[in-house]
Amino acid sequence: MAAPAPGPGAASGGAGCSGGGAVGGSGSGSGSAGAGGRLPSRVLELVFSYLELSELRNCALVCKHWYRCLHGDENSEVWRSLCARSLAEEALRxxxxxxxxxxxxxxxxxxxxxxxxxCSRNVYIKKNGFTLHRNPIAQSTDGARTKIGFSEGRHAWEVWWEGPLGTVAVIGIATKRAPMQCQGYVALLGSDDQSWGWNLVDNNLLHNGEVNGSFPQCNNAPKYQIGERIRVILDMEDKTLAFERGYEFLGVAFRGLPKVCLYPAVSAVYGNTEVTLVYLGKPLDG
Structure with a gap:
């Protein structure tokens, strides 16, 4: 999977909607930075390494030289420093x-x-910043959305369970209006017209409170194994949602998605189970 520039949105807090999801993504700075535009890249890199992401976005718009300095090397000191400051040590090690x-x-x-x-009041996000932990609350189904949703472009992310699935374990997408908690043990994701999900327990596709068939569409489809990474591919241009297991493309699960902001989401029922979600960026074709 390709890894484009980080998308806009706060590092913590509420969710937002992104079009393409790239820092300085669709264009480079075209103005003049004066004397700053003539500074050596190594000097700029040192200065940029002290800035926060929102400030780096503004810097990328100053001139082409600054843009190239920021986006030319994805492992530069600028991104290494920001990564060390922003992410938990557990996530990095x-x-x-x-x-x-x-x-x-x-x-x-x-x-x-x-x-x-x-997210539901019955879950919390662990210190690593990527893993959801569901508390052992009886007769409750609990979900979570990501900070940023998508209304344009193509996007991929990985999801995996690190504990028992229980009777229902759903991965998919949801609008901002979809509920993230309900009573009982149900397929919350896919329970209304605001979300679309794949139940990993029985391999059913769910939307608008109905089963939309089995997935993948093959005989004796293998059951999900705990720890197995599932890749989710959202294509807002073709309006489809697809899944991959390992390097095997399982097919398109949903078509005709609405042109609204859609968020990666999950819902779980098993007490103390954990779910990790990692955004990968734009998927590679082929």
Whole structure:
């Protein structure tokens, strides 16, 4: 998977909607930075390494020289420093981010992680910043959305369970209006017209409170194994949602998605289970 620049949005707090999701993504600075525009790249890199992401976005718009300095090397000191300041040590020293090739990609993934302010009251986001923990609350189904949703472009992320699934364990997408908690043990994601989900327990596709068939569409589809990473691919241009297991493309699960802001989301029922979600960026074709 390719790893584009980090997307806009606060590192913590409420969720927002992103079009393409790239820092300085679609264009470079075209103005003049005066004397600053003539500074050596190494000097600029040193200065930029002390700035926060919002400040770096503004710097990228100053001139082409500054833009190239920021976006030319995804493992530069600028992104290494920001990564070290923004991400928890646990996230950097474990294999949570093993499929992200650069410091810049890791910063971007953190910007797109679960929102601490947009989840059920019965879950919390662990200190690593990427893993949801569901508390052992009886007769409750609990979910979470990411900080940033998408209305344009193509996006991919990985999701995996690190504990028992229980009777229902759903991954997919949701609008801002979809509920993230309900009574009982149900397939919360896919329970209304505001969310779309794949139940990993029985392999059913769910939307608008109805089962939309089994997935993947093959005989004797293998059951999900705890710890197995599922790749989710959202294409807002074709309006589709697809899944991959390992390097196997499982197919398109949903078509005709609405042109609204859609957020990566999950819902869980098992007490003390944990779910990790890592945003990867734009998917590679083929």
């Amino acid at each position: 474990t294999d949570i981010l093993c499929n992200l090739p650069s410091y810049k990609a890791k910063v971007r993934a953190f910007q797109h992680a679960f929102s601490t302010n947009d």
